[in-house]
Amino acid sequence: MGAPLRITGLSKSFGTTKVLQQIDLDVQGGKFVSLLGPSGCGKSTLLRIVAGFTAQDDGSVTLGGHSIDHIPPSRRNLAMVFQNYALYPHMTVAENISLGLEIRQLTTFQRFPVIGKLLPEQRKRVASIQQEVQKVAETVEISHLLKRRPSELSGGQRQRVALARAIIRAPEIFLMDEPLSNLDAKLRVSMRAELVTLNKRLGATILYVTHDQNEAMAMSDRIALMMNGKIIQYGTPEEMYNAPLHLEVAKFIGQPSINCLDARSDAALFVEEADGLNVTTAIRERRMTMAIRPEALLLRSSSSPQAAISIPVTVDRVELLGPEVLLWATSKRTGRTLVAQIRAVDYSNLIDSGVMAGNLWLEALGSGLHIFDGCGDAVSFHRPRAVGPKTNLVAV
Numbered sequence: 189m190g191a192p193l194r195i196t197g198l199s200k201s202f203g204t205t206k207v208l209q210q211i212d213l214d215v216q217g218g219k220f221v222s223l224l225g226p227s228g229c230g231k232s233t234l235l236r237i238v239a240g241f242t243a244q245d246d247g248s249v250t251l252g253g254h255s256i257d258h259i260p261p262s263r264r265n266l267a268m269v270f271q272n273y274a275l276y277p278h279m280t281v282a283e284n285i286s287l288g289l290e291i292r293q294l295t296t297f298q299r300f301p302v303i304g305k306l307l308p309e310q311r312k313r314v315a316s317i318q319q320e321v322q323k324v325a326e327t328v329e330i331s332h333l334l335k336r337r338p339s340e341l342s343g344g345q346r347q348r349v350a351l352a353r354a355i356i357r358a359p360e361i362f363l364m365d366e367p368l369s370n371l372d373a374k375l376r377v378s379m380r381a382e383l384v385t386l387n388k389r390l391g392a393t394i395l396y397v398t399h400d401q402n403e404a405m406a407m408s409d410r411i412a413l414m415m416n417g418k419i420i421q422y423g424t425p426e427e428m429y430n431a432p433l434h435l436e437v438a439k440f441i442g443q444p445s446i447n448c449l450d451a452r453s454d455a456a457l458f459v460e461e462a463d464g465l466n467v468t469t470a471i472r473e474r475r476m477t478m479a480i481r482p483e484a485l486l487l488r489s490s491s492s493p494q495a496a497i498s499i500p501v502t503v504d505r506v507e508l509l510g511p512e513v514l515l516w517a518t519s520k521r522t523g524r525t526l527v528a529q530i531r532a533v534d535y536s537n538l539i540d541s542g543v544m545a546g547n548l549w550l551e552a553l554g555s556g557l558h559i560f561d562g563c564g565d566a567v568s569f570h571r572p573r574a575v576g577p578k579t580n581l582v583a584v
Contacts, residue, residue, distance in 0.1 A: 190393025191252035191360035192217040193238070198247030200233055207233050209417045211247065215361075215395060215410075220387045222396045222404035225414035226440075231397045234414075235363050238395065240264050252360055267354035268363045271370060273346045275338040275353075282334040285352045286321045292357075293317065324356045328386070344375045351386070361393040368403065380406050401441055405429070413437055435564035438479050444514060444527045447485070449497075451478040451559070476567065477560040484556025485528035487515060489543045495551035501526065503548060508532065517550060526550055 198211040208230045215221045223231040236242040238249055240261035249256055256264050275284050293313055325331040328348040338346055347367060354362055368376045384407050387394055398404055404411050405425045412422045421428060421437045432438035438446045478497070491498040501517035504525075513535040515528040528550055538544055559567040 190218045190362075190391060193361055193393060193395065194250045195234075195238070196248050196250075198234070198237065198249070199245050200230075200237065200242070201245055207417050208237075208244070211417075211419060213412055213419060213422065215393060217252075217393050218387075218391045219409040220384065220394045220396065220407055222398055222408040222411050223414060224398055224401060224404040224411050224440075227399060229414040230417040231414050232365055235268075235365055235395065235397050238361075239266060239268055239363050265357075265359055266361045266363055267357045267359040268365070269350050269354050269367045271366045273338075273350045273370075275346060275349060277338050279337070280334065281330065281336055281338070281341070281349050282318075282321050282325075284338070284349055285324060285334075285356055286317050288353060288357050289317050289320060320356055321352075324352045327355065327389070328352045328382075343371050344379060347371065347379060351383075355386075355390070359392075361395060364394060364396045366398055369398075369400075376403075383407060401443070405441075413440065415440075431566075432558060433566050435477055435479065435560040435566075438558055438560070442481060444482050444529070446558070447480045447482065447526045449478045449480070449524065451476045475562050477564075479558040479560065480526075480552050480556055482514070482527045482529035484552050485526065485530075485550045486552070487528060487530060487534075487538060487543075488549045488551050489546055491549050492551055496557060498549050498551045499526070501548050501550050503544065506535075517548070 193213075193215040195211055195213040198208055199206070200208040211230075211234060213221075223234060225231050233242060237244050240256070240259065244257075251264065251266070276287070279287070293316075294310070321334070322331060325334055328351050330345060330348045330352060333341065333345060333349075338349070341349065350367070368379050371379060380403060383394075386392070387407075396404075396407070405428075408425055410422060410424055411428050412419045413428065414420070415436055421433045423431075428437060428441050432441065435448070439448070480497075486495075487503075488498075491500075500520040502520065503515055503517045505516040507514040507516075509532075511532050513530055513532050515530065515535075517526050517528065518524070519526060561567050
């Protein structure tokens with residue numbers, strides 16, 4: 189089982205630029221955690237601090253319950269997988285994988301090709317290392333490539349070699365900095381599945397940096413979404429998608445992006461959920477944001493009284509995506525562009541029935557809505573009372 193990682197109060201600045209601001213993160217042993225965010229948000233800097241390549245200004249990092257703040261990278265018992273693989277071109281696959289183990293287990297003289305063979309224990313240690321190389325190569329399915337050089341491998345095979353080189357060290361934690369970004373789309377999908385399988389098989393702790401939300405959602409046990417040097421939400425993929433705590437989380441997670449509408453409150457009171465109890469509290473501000481996932485929108489030929497919101501639209505563009513269809517529509521009230529995602533079979537039925545030629549409405553039920561206040565923080569609400577046919581929250 190991999191070791192737990194705890195980051196407390198971590199801050200880092202380069203000159204006057206604050207890159208990381210009071211980062212707190214708990215990674216349980218054996219879990220796959222992704223640092224997700226746009227370029228420049230500080231996720232790679234955070235990974236480099238954990239690895240020991242960069243020193244933090246404030247805060248602490250503990251691995252397996254022990255502080256590693258003042259331990260050099262070579263002694264932190266972690267392994268890093270880079271974006272560019274970093275393989276030695278003059279070495280075979282077997283030599284690339286075994287190099288780290290040889291440096292750890294063999295003395296300088298034992299590593300010499302001729303002199304080393306004359307030294308005691310050298311042959312036994314070399315044989316043990318070769319057995320480990322073979323075992324790890326079988327784990328990532330590259331045992332038939334051990335005699336090749338990196339120039340003779342595909343991108344996916346080079347990535348497997350980089351993984352094998354990390355695995356053979358038996359580290360307490362794997363640090364991965366966008367390792368799949370150089371692969372083509374199809375290979376990236378297959379490598380995602382293999383990384384998840386590897387995580388479960390080894391029981392390894394993985395801290396994974398990516399800007400690709402699909403990677404993070406598909407592989408992670410938990411996701412730390414970073415913006416401007418801060419973690420703005422930390423939770424499971426389901427929580428990030430279905431219960432965003434901030435408007436920026438709702439906008440970043442999900443493709444196509446969530447629809448956002450300006451909203452106002454018509455009532456002085458609003459129903460919130462607190463500790464499982466429905467309580468009525470005063471709204472602090474009347475201006476809010478109503479956000480709706482594209483798949484929560486339904487295309488209708490008339491306005492329904494059961495809908496939480498109903499917006500008259502004109503459809504401007506249609507994108508066919510196999511089993512799904514994306515509809516780009518413009519609100520007749522505000523001119524705002526909305527995106528709806530519906531099943532291709534439903535779209536075909538609408539075409540066949542002639543509905544697309546008449547008046548169209550985009551509607552959503554209360555369960556498909558997210559409400560955020562003026563600061564972008566999520567507002568919990570009891571949907572049947574707060575949003576319904578006679579809603580006290582109105583999209584504008």
